[in-house]
Amino acid sequence: MWNIKSxxxxxxxxxxxxxxxxxxxxLIIDPGCYFDGEKDxxxxxxDKSGLQPEKLLNTHCHLDHVFGNKFIHETYGLTLxxxxxxxxxxxxxxxxxxxxxMPFDNYQGDFILLKEGDIIKLGDDELTVIEAPGHSPGHxxxxxxxxxFIIGGDVLFQRSIGRTDLxxxxxxxxxxxxxxxxxxxxxxxxxxxxxxxPTTIGEEKRGNPYLK
Numbered sequence: 001m002w003n004i005k006s007x008x009x010x011x012x013x014x015x016x017x018x019x020x021x022x023x024x025x026x027l028i029i030d031p032g033c034y035f036d037g038e039k040d041x042x043x044x045x046x047d048k049s050g051l052q053p054e055k056l057l058n059t060h061c062h063l064d065h066v067f068g069n070k071f072i073h074e075t076y077g078l079t080l081x082x083x084x085x086x087x088x089x090x091x092x093x094x095x096x097x098x099x100x101x102m103p104f105d106n107y108q109g110d111f112i113l114l115k116e117g118d119i120i121k122l123g124d125d126e127l128t129v130i131e132a133p134g135h136s137p138g139h140x141x142x143x144x145x146x147x148x149f150i151i152g153g154d155v156l157f158q159r160s161i162g163r164t165d166l167x168x169x170x171x172x173x174x175x176x177x178x179x180x181x182x183x184x185x186x187x188x189x190x191x192x193x194x195x196x197x198p199t200t201i202g203e204e205k206r207g208n209p210y211l212k
Contacts (some may be wrong), residue, residue: 001019001080002019002133002144002147002149003019003021004018004149005045006018007033007038007041007042009031009032009033009034009038010032010033010034010038010041010064011027011102012063012064012195013195014030014057014064014065014067014195015032015192015193015194015195015196016029016030016031016032016033016042017029017030017151018042019122019127019151020051021125022123023091023121023122024051024052026053026054026122027047027120027122027127027143028042028053028055028056028057028076029057029058029059030057030065030066030194031056031065031066031067031068031072031085031154032064032067032069033092035173037155038068039071039136053106054078054122055081055120055122056069056072056076056080056081057080057082057092057114057142058080058082058086059085059139059140059141059151059152059153059194060135060138060140060154061086061087061093061138062089062136062166063206064194066090066093066106066107067102067156070105070106070107070108073107073109074190075160076084076100076209079093079101079109079110079128080107080108080110080111080112081111081112081114081120082113082138083115083131083139083157084113084115084138085136085137086138087132087138088137088168089136089138089167090107091106091138092157092167093106094102098139099101103126106170109195112131115131117129117154122144125144126144126146127142127143127151128145129141129142129143130142130143130182131175131181132155132176132177132182133170133174133179134162134164134170134171134173134174134177135163135174136166136168136169137156138166141153141155141161143189148184148190148194149191150185150190150191152180152191152194153181153193153194154195155177155182156178156182156191156199156204158197158203158208159207159209160208161174161178175211178211183201183204183211185201186201187201187202188200189200
């Protein structure tokens with residue numbers, strides 16, 4: 001059974017997730033740790049919990065979701081998983097960092113490419129990759145049907161949706177992704193977003209003003 005630990009990192013207030021189970025392995029999704037203290041906090045939780053990081057995953061590669069990629073790669077020797085269409089976004093991230101006055105060292109390793117329908121396994125637990133572009137060109141989400149939750153990145157938020165004014169964003173594409181990929185999930189599905197508090201598919205169907 002998946003356990004989910006979240007951290008809020010950097011001045012951009014990004015949600016970083018660690019998913020782990022009884023195997024004591026774990027997945028690190030969108031490490032947004034920018035400051036040394038945030039990196040220590042993430043590593044401290046992993047160490048104290050006796051976890052062994054096995055996979056590094058990005059829902060997408062805007063700067064606030066990739067600040068900690070290099071740190072995770074160097075600390076645990078993990079290869080970054082991302083969608084093919086996020087490579088250019090990742091490449092541009094340090095330039096965005098300079099624009100935000102937040103310089104950082106980017107991940108420089110190899111890639112493992114994700115696509116629709118891929119299964120990510122840890123012991124008996126699974127996540128299914130869902131392609132949901134619009135906020136960024138190769139955005140993916142990680143869905144657990146058994147426990148009814150989705151790690152949604154910056155696609156759908158509590159009473160909001162992802163911004164589409166960044167390079168590679170497209171408002172109509174995002175709305176199509178939400179309606180055809182997320183809103184078709186059971187209403188009880190918990191959405192763990194890239195920013196803010198969790199919500200559910202049902203709550204957003206009923207009350208999200210951007211989806212009316």
